[in-house]
Amino acid sequence: MTPSRVLQALDRFNAAHPWDHNAHYHRWILRQLPRRFGKALDVGSGSGDLARLLATCAESVYGIDANATIVARARDSTFSASVRFSVGDALTDTPPGPYNVITCVAVVHHLPFTDAITLFRRQLAPGGTLVIVGVSRAHSLNDHLLGLAAVPLNLVMGWLKNKGRRAVRPVSMTAPTRPAVMTFPDIVREASRVLPGVRLRRRLFWRYTLVWHHRPSGTVSS
Known part of the structure; x- marks a missing residue:
């Protein structure tokens, strides 16, 4: 089978057994908090999945997203008064913190990227x-090898999460996507400049993860 046919077969499998790569990290996020x-x-x-999890x-919890359609779905699926959603630009429309x-x-x-993490630093308590x-x-080379290693795991996860059945694409996967332009070393360099002591992996x-704790003035990180 040619490489193009392999990719087509993978695309067909992923379409039949979709799973949210981002939601996969939601529980991991909670463990950092x-x-x-x-x-x-x-x-x-x-779609509000993480916001509702944070509300536990x-x-x-305040959620902001630029996509009005998916924000409406998040509101329809949320029944807690402690969670609010709004449509807007994260850099200009987010209510001031601290959070x-x-x-x-x-x-x-x-x-x-730099504007965003600078704003997050300013908004964080x-x-x-x-x-x-x-x-x-x-x-x-490491990026490409890690990507290749993820391919068979991605197939296994899609099969297990859908219990082998064909599944409907989750609402959380309907938002517009955009390819990344920054490499991981670029991100590490800029994040380390703006967020001293940041951890990236x-x-x-x-995916990559970034965790930063806003140390109170005078606190030395261990």
């Missing part, structure tokens, strides 16, 4: 936590 916290901001909240730990937690999943590559799950442009399923 305190058990209880005050205000949370979810940037690019989409937060006093209030104790800021999350941003597969969205920051749609924004000017001292002692607060920023968690980003992002997408970078494959550039190095390449992940499976074509």
Whole structure:
């Protein structure tokens, strides 16, 4: 079978057994956060799945997304008064913080990266936590090898999550996509400049993670 036929077969399998690569990291995100916290901001909240999960730990959650259609779906699926959604530009329309937690999943590559993380730093309360799950442009040999390793795992996950049955594409996967332009080293360099002490790591399923704790003035990180 030629490479093009292999890719076509993979596309057909993924269409029949879709699963949300971003939602795969939602529980991991919760593990980076305190058990209880005050205000949370979810940037690019989409269908609201992560915002509703954050609400199990937060006093209030504010989700913002540029897509009016998917925000309407998020509102229709949310029955907690502590979770609110709005349509807007994350860089200009987000209500001022401070927020104790800021999350941003597969969205920051749609924004000017430096402007976005600078805003997140300004909006985050001292002692607060920023968690980003992002997408970078494959550039190095390691990037391509990690991408190749993810292919068979992606097939297995699609089969297991759908229990072998054909499935309907989740609402969370209907938002517009855009290819990443920054490489992982570019992201590490810029994030380290803006967010001292930030932790970044390449992940499976074509993602990377960024975790930053806003240390109160005078606190030394361990």
